Amino acid sequence: MSRIESLNILLESTGRDLLAEEYGKVIENVQKNTISSILKNTDLSGTPTAGTVEAKRFVNAQSQPYGSARTASAASKVRARPVTVPINVNREFLEEIEEKDISLYGVAGMVSRRVQNHGRGMERELERAFFTEANAAGTVITPSGAINVQVEALIQQVETTLNSFVDGVPRDMISIVANPATYGELRNWLDTGAGNSSITTAPESIVTFHGVRIFSNVYMPTGVKAVVQADGSIAQPVMVNVYNPKVIDLSDAIGFGIFMYYGTKAVMPDLIALLRSA
Numbered sequence: 001m002s003r004i005e006s007l008n009i010l011l012e013s014t015g016r017d018l019l020a021e022e023y024g025k026v027i028e029n030v031q032k033n034t035i036s037s038i039l040k041n042t043d044l045s046g047t048p049t050a051g052t053v054e055a056k057r058f059v060n061a062q063s064q065p066y067g068s069a070r071t072a073s074a075a076s077k078v079r080a081r082p083v084t085v086p087i088n089v090n091r092e093f094l095e096e097i098e099e100k101d102i103s104l105y106g107v108a109g110m111v112s113r114r115v116q117n118h119g120r121g122m123e124r125e126l127e128r129a130f131f132t133e134a135n136a137a138g139t140v141i142t143p144s145g146a147i148n149v150q151v152e153a154l155i156q157q158v159e160t161t162l163n164s165f166v167d168g169v170p171r172d173m174i175s176i177v178a179n180p181a182t183y184g185e186l187r188n189w190l191d192t193g194a195g196n197s198s199i200t201t202a203p204e205s206i207v208t209f210h211g212v213r214i215f216s217n218v219y220m221p222t223g224v225k226a227v228v229q230a231d232g233s234i235a236q237p238v239m240v241n242v243y244n245p246k247v248i249d250l251s252d253a254i255g256f257g258i259f260m261y262y263g264t265k266a267v268m269p270d271l272i273a274l275l276r277s278a
Helices: 003-011 013-033 035-039 068-072 099-137 147-159 180-192
Strands: 052-058 080-086 089-098 174-178 212-216 224-230 238-247 253-262 272-276
Touching (some): 003 013, 013 035, 013 238, 035 099, 035 174, 099 224, 099 253, 099 272, 147 180, 174 180, 180 212, 180 224
Parallel strands (some): 174 212
Antiparallel strands (some): 052 080, 089 253, 224 272, 238 253
């Protein structure tokens, strides 16, 4: 088979199937690899193709004296505050694949390499957007003391939240995301601090700190040392469409790629605490 014939495979159904399969793997991996996909709110309603989805925060139920519903001939109404999340960011990862490139990698090899690169680009953009929203919506606190004291203060800021929607947050529903310097500082404290002789330095990950999951993230906004948030406090719906390959006019190249549409919004800003650089 000539290289030109090999390139033309992308224009046929087998080529489209190849792209769909490769992008399917990448999108699945993006959901596994990003910290934001673990933390984001997925309890959303609506039709994403319409341009928005909606999250709801339900008001805490309050007990009433026995017989209240019978006397009023009505039970207490469920109250909720809707939060509209617009899908307002439109991005594309479109590239041209040249006949000469096929000679080096073949159709499958070249497509796989570029699709994986598109996936890494998606990961970077979604992570940055997620934590940029956390930085914009969260409450900055300025605790003093060693890093372990500061992080514990952030945890308690979220844990003890009390309002119409929240009556405290269990620690197993809270996560810490730190930039590498802060994560390393906390890790060094765990490794060398007084009374920490039982801490093993072999594993890379701390996993949890005082019962709260902790992650290191290189995509934190500038100046943000750590974010402590309740899981589900930020929504980030994402839609992806594969672009069917097409011949580029007057060339031996074919264009292919994906379109990505997403939005990012804090659903529970009261459950996000920030530690920033001085």
